[in-house]
Amino acid sequence: MVQIITGFGLMMLKALGQTLLLALCGLFFACIIGLIFGLMNVIKNKVCNIIATIFVDVIRGVPMIVLAYFIFFGIPYLWNTILGIGGMQLTALTAGTICLALNCGAYMAEIIRAGIQSVDKGQMEAARSLGLTYGQSMRKVVLPQAIRTMIPSIINQFIITLKDTSILSVIGFPELVNTTKNVVGVTFKSFQAWGLAGVMYLVVIILLSRSAKAMERRLNRGRE
Amino acid sequence: MAENKEVKVHVEHLKKDFGELQVLKDINIDIYEGEVVVVLGPSGSGKSTFLRCVNRLEDITGGTVVVDGFDITDKHTDINKAREHVGMVFQHFNLFNNMDVLGNMMLAPTELKKATKDEAKETALKLLERVGMQDKIHAFPSQLSGGQKQRVAIARALAMNPNVMLFDEPTSALDPEMVGEVLAVMQQLAKDGMTMIVVTHEIGFAREVADRVVFMENGYIIEEGSPSEVIDNPKEERTKDFLSKVL
Numbered sequence: 527m528v529q530i531i532t533g534f535g536l537m538m539l540k541a542l543g544q545t546l547l548l549a550l551c552g553l554f555f556a557c558i559i560g561l562i563f564g565l566m567n568v569i570k571n572k573v574c575n576i577i578a579t580i581f582v583d584v585i586r587g588v589p590m591i592v593l594a595y596f597i598f599f600g601i602p603y604l605w606n607t608i609l610g611i612g613g614m615q616l617t618a619l620t621a622g623t624i625c626l627a628l629n630c631g632a633y634m635a636e637i638i639r640a641g642i643q644s645v646d647k648g649q650m651e652a653a654r655s656l657g658l659t660y661g662q663s664m665r666k667v668v669l670p671q672a673i674r675t676m677i678p679s680i681i682n683q684f685i686i687t688l689k690d691t692s693i694l695s696v697i698g699f700p701e702l703v704n705t706t707k708n709v710v711g712v713t714f715k716s717f718q719a720w721g722l723a724g725v726m727y728l729v730v731i732i733l734l735s736r737s738a739k740a741m742e743r744r745l746n747r748g749r750e
Numbered sequence: 751m752a753e754n755k756e757v758k759v760h761v762e763h764l765k766k767d768f769g770e771l772q773v774l775k776d777i778n779i780d781i782y783e784g785e786v787v788v789v790l791g792p793s794g795s796g797k798s799t800f801l802r803c804v805n806r807l808e809d810i811t812g813g814t815v816v817v818d819g820f821d822i823t824d825k826h827t828d829i830n831k832a833r834e835h836v837g838m839v840f841q842h843f844n845l846f847n848n849m850d851v852l853g854n855m856m857l858a859p860t861e862l863k864k865a866t867k868d869e870a871k872e873t874a875l876k877l878l879e880r881v882g883m884q885d886k887i888h889a890f891p892s893q894l895s896g897g898q899k900q901r902v903a904i905a906r907a908l909a910m911n912p913n914v915m916l917f918d919e920p921t922s923a924l925d926p927e928m929v930g931e932v933l934a935v936m937q938q939l940a941k942d943g944m945t946m947i948v949v950t951h952e953i954g955f956a957r958e959v960a961d962r963v964v965f966m967e968n969g970y971i972i973e974e975g976s977p978s979e980v981i982d983n984p985k986e987e988r989t990k991d992f993l994s995k996v997l
């Protein structure tokens with residue numbers, strides 16, 4: 527164990543940094559995608575509703591590893607070879623970010639849709655009856671209430687996404703799982719290396735959920 | 751009603767369908783400035799739907815509705831502008847749960863640039879005093895009783911300085927001991943000259959405060975007149991039938 531930590535600890539710690547970088551990039555865009563498709567699902571517009579529903583269904587119906595291969599290998603192949611345009615190259619980070627953002631974004635869209643729909647319809651009606659626009663009512667009245675109910679699910683989704691970065695080892699991104707595999711390849715110390723990797727994930731996720739809980743408490747203070 | 755008074759709400763051949771279901775079939779009524787109209791009728795007769803058509807919370811299927819000079823059945827009318835002049839009070843209060851009483855009062859006036867923060871606060875405090883809620887300005891809705899919530903909801907609507915007020919069963923969700931405090935606020939409002947359309951089952955309120963009572967059934971107004979005409983001497987069988995059940 528000591529040998530793994532002194533010999534490869536720093537390398538694995540850096541890999542953990544890459545994991546976090548990837549997760550952060552993915553989550554950032556996932557939030558945007560989630561908000562867009564979540565809102566598209568609740569507004570009174572059939573076309574938007576259908577597009578949002580199809581997006582969520584497609585992403586939920588495809589395993590993330592397939593999505594990862596498809597984006598990393600399939601899309602450049604389509605562009606360069608099938609369409610013959612050429613010159614397209616995706617880095618593992620870009621492809622990984624897109625993959626995570628789409629995957630997590632679809633689940634976020636569902637969380638946001640459910641959160642908005644959990645707010646009593648009377649809240650929107652009261653706001654509209656005062657002359658506020660749909661957007662103003664959404665921003666000032668509905669979303670603030672929706673977000674409070676959404677926070678636990680969002681934290682949960684963040685944790686899942688953080689763990690899902692491991693899937694992106696298959697496209698060669700040097701995150702923690704990929705790096706640990708290499709360490710084991712050199713040292714054959716499976717138990718120690720995978721154990722250390724597991725502990726690293728665990729520590730980050732515990733820290734994340736603890737601080738999220740604290741934030742949630744602060745948001746709820748003084749209400750109800 | 752005096753003929754020289756301005757028509758505040760003009761409803762002509764109003765129709766409203768929900769898919770196959772025809773809820774409002776042909777509603778015609780003119781409501782004059784300062785008039786208090788109480789709408790009675792059995793459950794499902796379309797009273798709420800009628801009220802919600804007056805500020806277009808429901809899309810209108812056909813006919814014309816003009817409120818405070820705004821033809822809200824005209825596609826080009828800015829519905830948000832029109833709604834600023836029409837306050838609505840709901841059965842379930844619908845106070846904004848994410849804001850305290852003052853926040854509820856100030857949101858629309860400040861957001862719609864009707865007033866600065868200071869002005870909005872001043873107006874809010876005055877109105878809250880009028881409804882007897884000046885001691886609760888920092889309370890959240892969850893900390894108020896039903897009667898208190900409804901009085902705040904009325905004040906919130908008044909904060910936009912509307913010319914017409916709509917009430918949809920404002921006391922139906924209240925414990926009996928709180929009904930009086932809300933009706934008293936409404937009665938005062940009527941006395942101050944507000945034009946009001948009130949859907950309610952409070953026959954006593956109708957008799958005392960209404961200038962006119964209309965009886966709705968099955969998507970039509972089937973009888974209307976002064977409270978004594980409609981409540982005490984109804985002509986229509988169905989009105990008699992309904993009143994015998996609620997009185």
Ligand SMILES: Nc1ncnc2c1ncn2[C@@H]1O[C@H](COP(=O)(O)OP(=O)(O)OP(=O)(O)O)[C@@H](O)[C@H]1O
Nearest residue numbers: 768771773791792793794795796797798799800919
């Ligand atoms: N959004 C809606 N979609 C479909 N049907 C609706 C909708 N809103 C109301 N209805 C139907 O329209 C009819 C009239 O409803 P409305 O709420 O206007 O009646 P009401 O006179 O207010 O009754 P109550 O005294 O029970 O409040 C009912 O049959 C109701 O089921």
Ligand SMILES: [Mg+2]
Nearest residue numbers: 797798799919
């Ligand atoms: Mg009703």
